[in-house]
Amino acid sequence: MTSKAYLTIDDSPSTRTDDLVCFLKQKKVPALFFCRGEFLEQNLVMAVRIIQGGFHLANHAFSHRRASDLSTEEMIDEIEKTEALIDRAYDLAYEKRPAQRYFRFPHMDRGCGGWIVDYDGFQGNDLKDVKTCLTEGLNVISMQRPNSEFEAKKRHIQKYLKEAGYTVPFSGVTHSWYNNPEIQEARDCLFTFSTCDWMVTQRHLGKWRYKSPDDLKQKIDLDRWLNKENSVNIVLAHDQAEIVDVTIGLVDHMLEKGIQFLEISGGSN
DSSP, rough: OOOEEEEEEEEEEEOTHHHHHHHHHHHTTEEEEEEEOOOOOHHHHHHHHHHTTEEEEEESSSSSGGGSSSOOOHHHHHHHHHHHHHHHHHHHTTOOOSSOBBBOOGOOOOTTTTSSSSGGGGHHHHHHHHHHHHHHOOOOOOOOOOOHHHHHHHHHHHHHHHHBOOOOOOOOOOOGGSHHHHHHHHHHHOOEEEEEEGSSSSEEEEEEOOOHHHHHHHHHHHHTTTTTTTOOOEEEOOOOOHHHHHHHHHHHHHHHHOOOOOOOOOOOO
């Protein structure tokens, strides 16, 4: 099989980031690490090691709070505090930070809660596929349609991201729904396949659809896009100490299936 994927890793750094970085380097797998500011503050040395390993740091906000629970100003502050810490990590690594800047919302909450994208803008299979992708892979609390206040917040944050120079590094993604104008114009990084590795953390174990590493491997095996010739995907995984071995196993499983991981702009691995 020759499907392709960009690997993105959320919630870095952790106490086991070294293990993840070593595995990815050994397997020559490029990846983009979305960092939480609170974890950078606690463990900046691990972020330095990510950089020294040849990978790029991206922004996952400071406290991992949902944008729908914050004001526009609070969300921007979360982003900017994390940016300052990312800058510091590059300084400590004696590496010039790449010009490209990337951001991913915690929980993919872009200001409208579980209404991650405007589902009214999709039809037919695209609507089914985008809902399945985003709701199956995330801890979505509610699919309630947002009011005008939340919609305005979403627009304002996107305007900020654009003016601040954030971009999206993924090209050639083959999912039809991903080519929706809202997604193409947005400046935050979504995904097309979640490993759902977070579902086997202790606090989530047994509460969600996937209850074991084998379940997660089967999810990979059954995904029609990951198993489609010449498809291009965006894979979401996590850097959390208690599941690093699981995450490594899932990436290894994809490699064994012949999935090719693509270079991500801004990293040198």
